[in-house]
Amino acid sequence: MTEPTKYSTPPVELPLRTKPDPMPVEGCAGCIELANVRDRARAGGDMTTVSDCNVFLARHPEGH
Numbered sequence: 001m002t003e004p005t006k007y008s009t010p011p012v013e014l015p016l017r018t019k020p021d022p023m024p025v026e027g028c029a030g031c032i033e034l035a036n037v038r039d040r041a042r043a044g045g046d047m048t049t050v051s052d053c054n055v056f057l058a059r060h061p062e063g064h
Contacts, residue, residue, distance in 0.1 A: 038054065
């Protein structure tokens with residue numbers, strides 16, 4: 001059995017997400033609307049909505 005750590009350990013640093021935002025499909029009204037909502041959410045600091053829009057945009061081209 002190992003001994004428990006008796007001192008503070010440094011915090012774990014996770015890498016930043018560097019994957020670019022999905023791009024809307026040209027000529028698709030649904031993609032354009034999602035991109036517009038994402039832009040407004042980012043301007044307002046609503047990163048949850050930005051993330052949701054990115055997921056919807058990434059999945060949306062399957063319907064094209």
